[in-house]
Amino acid sequence: MQRIRLRYTKRGRLRFTSHRDFQRAFERALRRADVPMAYSAGFTPHPKVSYANAAPTGTGSEAEYLEIALVTARDPHTLRELLDESLPTGLDIIDAVEARTSGLADRLTASEWELRLDGVEHEAAERAVTAFLAAEVVEVERRAKNGMRTFDAREAVVELRVLPPEADRPRGGPCAILRLVVRHVTPAVRPDDVLSGLRAVADLAPPVPAAVTRLAQGLFDEESGTVTDPLAPDREAVTAAPSTAAGPAAAKTPEGAVPA
16 A cells, blocks of 8 residues: 655635535545545545645645555555546645655644734834734633643744745735744634733734735754754655665675676
């Protein structure tokens, strides 16, 4: 059984699709692309697809990940192209690699987000971010299945900063752009929780909902302060694997003998 790991996006209006909507679209794409999927056993077999840490509905993403299991080996790059052609624009398969290591989900421990706050002045965003980072605890509330839940939105935040005013911004009014790096903890701290924290500590309330996009997710590198590519170990394993093109013939040639 071959395992392929894919990176996909949620862009434009398709950021409003739920995770279940994406699952249905992806399973249709698997059938259209004639992918030789492995199926689960039981009365209702389903394709062996493992989804990892999907972004909340309403947020865009450049870094969503999943893994599929195949009964027949396929070239990852060809498979990526076939699946991408079978999905609507906005749900784009942008990377594929054969799984050569274990624990993809274990490598998704942090996310980098971009928060675009239309109608918010740069200076006001700077003051709010400074107050948030200076606080030891920033309690926020979120509605859960059992009612409202209070938790700390500060501890999981590794980095929060306002991009310089000359960064890409829409014309016609102020727009503060925040860059956020947050660890994946329990309970999960989402970008909207951080926005609630900014409102709690500095009364920062954007006049329109923030446009939120996940830029990356993976392991957080303490030395560089970046979120690393979770598929890199699989690529490195492929590169390091010895070529098997002449392996069996070479193994049968006695040491010192000249091949026929």
